[in-house]
Structures are given as structure tokens and as C-alpha cells.
Amino acid sequence: MRLQLYNSLDRKKSEFNPIHPGKVGLYTCGPTVYNFAHIGNLRTYIFEDILKRVLRYNDYQVKHVMNITDVGHLTGDRDMGEDKMEKGAQREGRTAWEIAEFYTQAFKSDIAQLNILEPEIWVKATDTIDEQIALIKILEEKGYSYRTGDGIYFDTSKFKNYTRLSHQDIESLQEGARVEKNPAKRNATDFALWKFSPEGVRRQMEWDSPWGTGFPGWHIECSAMSMKYLGELLDIHCGGTDHIDVHHTNEIAQSEAATGRKFFNCWMHGAFLIVAGGKKMAKSEDNFLTLHNAFVKKGIKPLVYRFATFQTHYRKPMEYSEESIQASRNGLQHLQNQVRQAAQNSAGQKGTVIDEYKTRFLEAINDDLNMPRAMAVVQEMLKSRSGDADKHATIIDYDRVLGLSLDQVDKPDELPEKIKILIAERQAARDAKDWAASDRLRDMIQDLGYTVQDTKDGIKVIKN
């Protein structure tokens, strides 16, 4: 079965055909690096990673670009509010540049722990200011922009079919947005291409431009970068569903206005993560779960989260609860045991990928990345009457898409960092003959799922 993908532009599934046979350009909107990513954001990056792996599994050569928004993203999507970077700097008593660097590294560490493949090209917004200015100049020459007291804006009324992606009713959109506090805009949906630094204020991140000192709007960076690095390969552009109404809609408007050509053929969006109780997870709300506080700190492997996301189709909201994560933890452990068993039973014998199950797996993933169905195929295959060596070869082949490091299940487990620290602290307590502290630490380690035994050869740590 050929790969079918759901395109948000026409709201239906259709066969995917890249512009250039065999090659796919993929652009995924990256993080705004003023804080940690929350696990709702990370769900979108896992979905995009599955997409990229499925494209590769279908023998496409993928060129993947991801941006890092390190400037110009205001707290409100519609160009009002404070600058997130400068606000983060204030909060933490560091410079905006330090904040950006710190959270970029934190993001890269998160995705590495989730086995998300890195893009071929990372681009920082602050490294493409010239390209963004050049694009704004074109829009100005073509008459799509105008100047207000606080910046250069894109006139959305001049762009035909502005709501093509969002499918919103433009009349009610303008009506609803009238509450906004920027009377200088011609239309409520107009958005900033360039914002001026406020009078008398020296921002940490600002640049000269033909219009005055300031910084680019958020949307323009993705247009400038995708065109710069993907050139003609404008195949698939992804993000979270919250990008549809404003960010991606504005990217399309300004890019197509500038070039007069279609900007990306296929738009794909990952749905939200809902925290038990029904609230969408967002940085602006209090239910802020990071990979660290929801998983690592509790001694749960980040790959459990990757596995958990496979239980829900990427276009459906996913429920997060401690129980569902516990179930996924058991599920992943069970799968690892099955793979270990198949490897042991085949005793070094090389198997071959089972045709029938390869086809069925491909049918599931090629049906708009249907991972719940793919996981059902995984279980049917492992429980089938096929030989263990062939089963093992097949699951390792599937793992090119699953990304669960199933070829590593035979290797001994690395202890989580937190456990290593507690063990070292317990050793220090024992050296100081502080037995009460030593016992307390042993109990803490026990609560995190590990048992410490003192043997004549030293300490032994066993996973419960």
C-alpha cells in the first residue's frame, strides 16, 4: 500500500507524492527556547519523528529542517504581550542569549532521550535575520505590508483565501478579534513582520533594518528558513494543531504573497495532550509536565513516554494520567521481554523478515501513521507460529519506525542518574557510619524501583 497522509489543507487523507521522486523536504516548527518543552510539545515531536521514519521506511530520502525560535515570539500569538525570551531572561536573571542556549541544549537532550532523530539542519531564528529582512522587503515591494507605530504589518485583506488552512469564517474571525488592543492594525488578522524596539528601550536582542531597529515577528522565520534550506522541496510542513489558525496560516499568506507560488503541498498537525481532568497542557497553564519531572525524576524511562504515544493516533487528543503511563511502562517491559526471548530462542541463528507481517505493518503505518494498529500487528507477529529467529529479524526491522532501541534489550540496563546519586549518598552515609541516613536512602532507592544489596564483592543494585 502506498503512503497515505492526512493533509490539513483539504482535510482528507490522500496518497503522498513528493515534488521530486524519491526525495522529501520536511519542515517541522521547532521549540521556543525560553523554558523546557512540556510533554504535550514532545508528543508532537514524537509524531513528527514517526512521520520521518515512516518516510524512510518507504525508501524516501528525507531532508528535515527544524527551527529554533530564539527571538521575537511574544506571549500572545497575535503580536501583543511580552517577548518570551526577554521575559525568561528576567525570570532567571540571565541574558536572553544565555536563556536561549540553555533551553536549546535542554530540548536537544529531551529529544535524544526519546530517540527522536535529529533534523539534518537546525536553524536558529537569530542566524537568519538577513533572510527574514529580505523576505519582508519583497512583501513591501509587492504592496502587502504597511507601517504602524510599533512595527511593519502584513495586510491580510490583500491575500486571497487567507483562511484556506484554518477553514475559518473570515467575517466572524475579524469580528471576534475586535477586542484586541491594537487599533493601528487595518484588519484584526494582520500580523507583525517586523517589530520596533520600544522607544528609549535597548533590547538584548535587536537588529537594524530598513524600517528601524527591532526584531522579526515570529511567523516570518519559518517562511524564510524553509525556503532557504529546502528550496524546491516544499513537501511537508508540520506542527501542533495550535499552529493552524495563526502561525501556519500566516506563514502561508506571507510566503505565497512573496513568491506567487504554492508554499508546501502537505500540512500535518499533531493533536494535544490532555491531562486527566480534561485540560490541554500548555506552558501558560500550571499543569506543566516536563520529561524530567514526569519521567526521569520518578525513575521512569523516557522511552516509556514514546511507547505511550503509540496507543493514540496522532490526530486524536491523548489522555495523560499516571495510570496510563504505568500501563505503558508494563507494556514496554513486556515487549522488551518478548524480544529478548525471541533473541535467546533463536540462539544466534539469523532470521529473515516475515513478508506477511512486513506487509501488514506497512499497511498500518502507511495509513496516515496508524500506530495503534501497527502495535497490534507487532503483537500478532510476536505471538504467531513463525520461528523465533524470523520474529526477531522482523521486530528489529519494525524498530526502524518504532525507535524503541529493541536491538539493545540484551544489554544490561544503565542505572538512572538519580539512582546513581542516591547510591553514592548512601555509601557516604555508610562510610560516616550514619546508619539511620543509610537506611533512609535505601528506602528511597527502593521506592524508585531498585533494591540495594550489600555483598562481600560490594554493592549490588537490582531493578525490582
Ligand SMILES: [Zn+2]
Ligand atoms: Zn513555524
